Amino acid sequence: MSAPAHSESANLSRRLAAIYASQWSDEVRAVLFAPSGMGTKKTLEESLDLVGQGGSLLPVAAVDAATVAVVAMNDDIPGLSEGCVYRLFLDPVPSRAQLRLLDIDPLLYISSLESELRSRSEGVERLFDEIGPAFKSSHLERGKRPRDYIVRPIRIACQNVILALAAISQESSFDGLSVIAWQTCEAPHVATHEANRALAALTLCDAFQNGGTMEIRFDRGAVVRHGKKTFRYDGHPEGQVPASLRRFGRTVGVALGAEDRAAIVPREARALFLAITPMPDGLRQRVEMAINTLGLVPERLCFTLLAQVWREIELDFILATSSRAVSILEGGAHWEDRPARKAESDVARASVITGMLFRRLNGQDSAAAGDDVRVIEDRGVGIEWSVDAENATVTFENVQGEIPWVNGMPSSHSLTVAPRASTTDEELASLVRRVGKPLGVLLPRDAFVPDVPEGVFVLRCPDRLADIDKTVEQKLSNLRMSR
Numbered sequence: 001m002s003a004p005a006h007s008e009s010a011n012l013s014r015r016l017a018a019i020y021a022s023q024w025s026d027e028v029r030a031v032l033f034a035p036s037g038m039g040t041k042k043t044l045e046e047s048l049d050l051v052g053q054g055g056s057l058l059p060v061a062a063v064d065a066a067t068v069a070v071v072a073m074n075d076d077i078p079g080l081s082e083g084c085v086y087r088l089f090l091d092p093v094p095s096r097a098q099l100r101l102l103d104i105d106p107l108l109y110i111s112s113l114e115s116e117l118r119s120r121s122e123g124v125e126r127l128f129d130e131i132g133p134a135f136k137s138s139h140l141e142r143g144k145r146p147r148d149y150i151v152r153p154i155r156i157a158c159q160n161v162i163l164a165l166a167a168i169s170q171e172s173s174f175d176g177l178s179v180i181a182w183q184t185c186e187a188p189h190v191a192t193h194e195a196n197r198a199l200a201a202l203t204l205c206d207a208f209q210n211g212g213t214m215e216i217r218f219d220r221g222a223v224v225r226h227g228k229k230t231f232r233y234d235g236h237p238e239g240q241v242p243a244s245l246r247r248f249g250r251t252v253g254v255a256l257g258a259e260d261r262a263a264i265v266p267r268e269a270r271a272l273f274l275a276i277t278p279m280p281d282g283l284r285q286r287v288e289m290a291i292n293t294l295g296l297v298p299e300r301l302c303f304t305l306l307a308q309v310w311r312e313i314e315l316d317f318i319l320a321t322s323s324r325a326v327s328i329l330e331g332g333a334h335w336e337d338r339p340a341r342k343a344e345s346d347v348a349r350a351s352v353i354t355g356m357l358f359r360r361l362n363g364q365d366s367a368a369a370g371d372d373v374r375v376i377e378d379r380g381v382g383i384e385w386s387v388d389a390e391n392a393t394v395t396f397e398n399v400q401g402e403i404p405w406v407n408g409m410p411s412s413h414s415l416t417v418a419p420r421a422s423t424t425d426e427e428l429a430s431l432v433r434r435v436g437k438p439l440g441v442l443l444p445r446d447a448f449v450p451d452v453p454e455g456v457f458v459l460r461c462p463d464r465l466a467d468i469d470k471t472v473e474q475k476l477s478n479l480r481m482s483r
Contacts, residue, residue: 009082012082019060019110027114050088056077057073057077063102067089068088079099100191103250104250116242126233127165127166131153133226134151135152151224152169164184166199167181176217177216177217178220179236180222184199184245197248201306205306208299211483218242252275255268280385282316287319309475313355316385318351320388327340328476330480346420346421350442361381361383383397384398392418393435394419395416399413403459405442406460417442421443421444423450438455439455443459444465446465
């Protein structure tokens with residue numbers, strides 16, 4: 001064994017020894033797996049049979065009723081790093097969900113549980129018994145929309161199981177978001193850290209929409225009134241960035257609370273926003289380029305995707321093919337600047353119909369499959385796309401079945417289309433020469449179709465140009481008013 005590897009193993013042993021030698025709260029001892037005689041609900045010896053894996057995994061704590069936290073003791077299992085903490089499902093699950101990263105260090109993980117579990121009951125009580133009822137009586141029952149400075153509760157649930165709770169408000173004293181409650185948990189039917197990711201996404205989107213600096217603080221006081229009662233809070237019960245959120249930040253490579261233990265500063269918020277926004281690799285590269293070279297702020301791009309103002313493939317097409325991407329993502333050029341509006345309209349129209357085609361190709365409806373129950377969700381085919389910036393074409397891979405919106409085009413695993421609001425004979429001829437393979441030109445339903453050369457097939461989007469323009473204007477309006 002090499003010296004660095006030996007040093008890492010020795011350090012891991014010291015970290016584990018520190019866990020077993022420390023005094024933990026009753027809440028942590030209820031989930032911790034420690035050697036017998038240390039007062040834990042389940043001993044380490046009893047839990048070893050749960051994991052197997054030939055000694056490569058060491059169980060350290062129960063996560064929920066169906067999963068345990070394990071430490072990788074070596075690098076023998078592909079994809080796992082020695083010393084990191086992973087979530088092991090005890091029942092069969094899809095491979096993509098098994099052994100997902102929980103934390104980067106076992107001592108940090110158990111310490112974060114200590115802080116999280118110690119304050120959980122107080123945070124839950126705030127939301128269920130005080131903040132929730134107050135907001136219900138002051139806003140929900142009156143059908144009243146809350147102003148950004150009002151303390152607003154957030155609840156995220158999946159299949160009738162509450163995964164995350166929070167209470168937030170915009171604070172003018174530092175022009176940022178104040179959080180007085182933040183509680184998340186893992187559930188057997190939900191992916192690892194999904195509650196943290198979803199709640200972080202909602203919180204960051206709210207911070208962006210409020211127009212502040214993106215700073216998020218957890219130590220500011222707040223007052224909530226319900227009937228004749230007044231509730232005063234001195235910030236989050238933990239008095240700092242919540243342990244579960246810091247733990248999630250470590251898994252995505254963002255240190256939260258590093259500059260100020262009670263706050264996520266703007267730099268950290270932007271890094272977290274980028275890390276948690278789902279993007280294909282190609283789009284992420286274009287987003288990074290747009291941030292570094294075009295001056296686009298990360299939070300605007302992330303909000304655009306998370307709020308689905310522009311969908312992933314639509315944003316990819318805009319960034320790849322338009323020199324006016326910045327203007328489009330800020331809500332479009334002024335209406336009096338007709339040349340700029342025309343250029344932006346053309347690329348925006350093309351991106352919208354591209355998104356429509358992608359959803360049509362990727363969708364899989366079970367209505368005609370003979371199933372007893374028609375299932376709509378989670379039935380995507382798995383289409384992948386790539387954008388050719390030079391030719392403004394999109395290639396779809398893993399296409400299954402017949403190509404929609406066209407007659408006579410041969411079925412193929414790969415489909416290349418040129419989305420256009422309008423086109424000409426000369427453009428199509430030039431495209432065929434450059435692309436050099438069967439090409440579909442994607443047009444609105446009422447667009448003029450020129451004489452198409454051999455090897456070109458016309459795909460007719462079901463929407464008319466006026467319908468597409470209405471969709472484009474709604475997207476631009478949403479971006480103009482979003483911040």
